[in-house]
Amino acid sequence: MRILMVAAENDAIAGMKVGGVADVIRDIPQALAKLEQTLDVIVPDYGLIIDREPHQWVANIQVSFKGQSEHVGLYKLTKQNGETNVQQWLVKHDLFAIGGKGQVYCNDPDNRPFASDATKFALFSAAVTEALHQQALPRPDYIHLHDWHSACVAVLMKSAPCYHDIAQIPRVFTVHNIALQGIRPFKDDDSAFETWFPHLSYNGEVICDPRYPHCFNPMRAAINLCDKVHVVSPSYAQEVIQPSQPELGFFGGEGIEADLQHAQARGRLSGILNGCEYGVQYNSDTSLDDFYLVAEKEILRWAGQNSVLQSAHYLASQRLLGWQNTPSEGPLVTSVGRLTDQKMLLMRAGGLQKTLDVLKSKDARLIILGSGDQTLEQELTKVMAINDNFLFLNGFALGLSNQIYSLGDLFLMPSSFEPCGISQMLAMRAGQPCLVHAVGGLKDTVLDMENGFAFTGESLKLQLNALLASLEQALNIYSDHPEQWHAIAEKAKQTRFTWQDSAKKYLTQLYI
Template identity: 50%
Template sequence: MHVLMVAAENDALPNAKVGGVADVVRDAPKALAAQGVNVDVIIPDYGFEHLQRDYIGDVTVIFRAQPQVLSLFKLCDDNTHINQFVISHPLFSQSGSVYCNDEPGRPFATDATKYALFNAAVCEALLQGLIKQPNALHLHDWHSACVAVLLKFDKRYRDLANVHIAYTVHNLALQGIRPFKHDESSLEAWFPSLGYNGQHLCDPRYPHCFNPMRSTINLADKVHLVSPTYSKEVLKPSDYQQGFFGGEGLELDLQNCEKQGKLLGILNGCEYPEEPSHSASLPQLYQQIESTLFTWMAKKPQLESGYYIAHQRLQQFMASPVKGPLVTSVGRLTEQKVLLLCQSFESSLAIDKVCQIVDEFNGRIIILGSGEEALEEVFTKAMARNSNLLFLKGYGQGVGDLMYQLGDLFLMPSSFEPCGISQMLAMRAGQPCLVHSVGGLKDTVKHNENGFSFNAGMLSKQADSLLKCLHETLTLHKEQPKQWQKIKANAKGARFSWTQVATDYISYLYQ
């Protein structure tokens, strides 16, 4: 079997990771290759000129009514079952990062144009035989959606129209919606001669807009959600007042997929490398944090208040040993991840209440992550108010790895979570997690068995339930050490193997 994966991210390549999709595109091919599948992976070239690679050839596509020449490269890889490809064009590398932030009112505009061009080049490379035609074409998230649109509607690619398309939805909240026309970043601006069925491609809430994610859900042969529970949640409409995040407007399309038998819920996997021979220590973590903070500080001529407060707090932590539990959290600062922590309680926020509860047990909290500017500011101010909170605005692999190893309790109160990787990494290191029982978190964390979970109705009740669960969990940590060690061992022993994922892909997703 031969599979071609098309995605925006791939952590097998440097600086091509933003979220969990990069981990999947890095790890799934290895598991498939171990079962004899030949896998090609292709992403845009974000600036990989320094890597050892072979020039395969050029493709010319008509894009925005102009010919555009793009170059295909294959990166040298010792694994004969996996080929890593990148497609080069100035549009892909000009921003210096994977994704761009557009001005308000034009969401996804820059990225949608970039990925539409990339998708067109993938189709052309397949047509010209620069990339071997696969048995299954595996598209990831909205960034690869135009591949399906072009293969199904552009007469130029009629010979490829029957290739089996598997589509993985990593996060239904991000759909890449753009206008059909009257905008330089629109479907008809990119492909002015394309004939298409607007009923298949339009957004159900904004019929004048092209919805890449909905398009591929309708056009694909199989649609894959990244956990069994999430695949059920998305069949129901979202109800933000009640704190429920479901189908995000695409629930009817997904219900139709289920009726057709083409909707799958397969949990992502996690790799389990050999454990390091030496155990980490808190002084190591503090040293790593300080080194990382200095690196962040040096990037700008003026010192940001958040980094100054963080360094002062770190000095306080280093001066006095921690007496109680260390609570950790690692992840992007988005509403999805931290909405519950931002809920108001009279004169304070839920994050302040969390700090107060942890302080009752003489504990500390370290949060590592960056994201939306407004949320970064919320957590910086919360750090200033709470002497047991250290907020590190950014991401450092070394810091994150040590936090997984050294934390006593990992906090992940996501409002929704298609799969989640952070809880798997914490559990792998033997750190029990406290999670909101939704999506992949519900499928991986079992209350009072290998971790702790909460659930409730509307947002305010969810926040109350989080605080209650946290207090009960830390009480158990203090008063029932044998039970805690059993839960810790169960967390460490849990396995979510890529081997099983690859088997399910082969049996269900690619057939």
């Protein structure tokens, strides 16, 4: 069986990772290939990747877009990493680098959300569809679309008469993060559905946003126009069919729960947990001094990327120096990930300061590594300035994150919602128990008092109180019951979520 995966990110190619979807697109094709499937994986070039990777030109694709013919280059990479029956493809066009060379996503103003990205991914989808129609890409048995960025493939295959030859190829759609739906107007904007595809007849009732009927919702369109819909954990599959209630701290279907309920009722919705690679060997000899040295180098590198020294980098450098001069025997609590409301909401409303107060009472220190929302970055920087038990590293480096996973005693992941999560798997892989909000994939991977610690709550206030109580309980076990702590840490290290298990479920639930 041949499967074409279409996505915005792919960590199998250097420079193509922003979030967890890149890990999935890197790993699941390899796992499926081990089960004797043939995979093609296609992503945009973003104006830089072809310059870095050995490649072969395949075709120039003429794509009708915004009322004119666009020339899009199709390339396949010639350097083989992993299974031989996985082929990586790239499409090249100047529009894919609209945010700057190598930039996967753009940061559009709040009054035009997704505008730049929606246009470039609409062209990307059109190029993939046309490449299939022209047989420049091998004809797959299944087309697997990932998140809203690839959704227009399903719309074009279903709505454009010229694609009748490929319209019957079964389509699978994976929702990685339902909070990001790529919504744009149908018309009257340069980044609008009818601007991209001015001659396309479409069923607006199927692809519109239920809250804003004058807008095109790519994620809803793909859910309704694909044969199978996949979310990335069993618990998340139950959450997304319920309406969100943010006032109670619950995040579900984010406006498209009715479509997901419809998919579930017809056996089209599956929840399959993502996997994790377990071949990574952490250096057990890594010390805090080693971490301090690497962290200082990374802070200097980040600082050098701007002409003005950022407060976060200056304060972090000073905090590192202070910690080196005043070692602590207490536990080290860590967190690694993108800084978004989803990941950090429970740390708002004074929650971070209350967390640090609990840690201080136990002589514990907190390290957060990450970047993202600028408001959250500024808030974390301000809190770091007045708490000497907190180090905020405003950036990301793989080597640094691996050291944090291996050195930390307790990993903190208080997400408001979590489709699957990878950070908790990486921390557990290194033998670091996690303290999580028991939602989505966190609920499916971390079991309270078995391989970690989990809390719940029916409102933001109750969730925050439960987080603090769970944190205090975990720290008490760490200090007063070392044998119990060791058992929990060892259980975390031995817990497995393999891509091979996920791939087998893909074959029995998605590609049928």
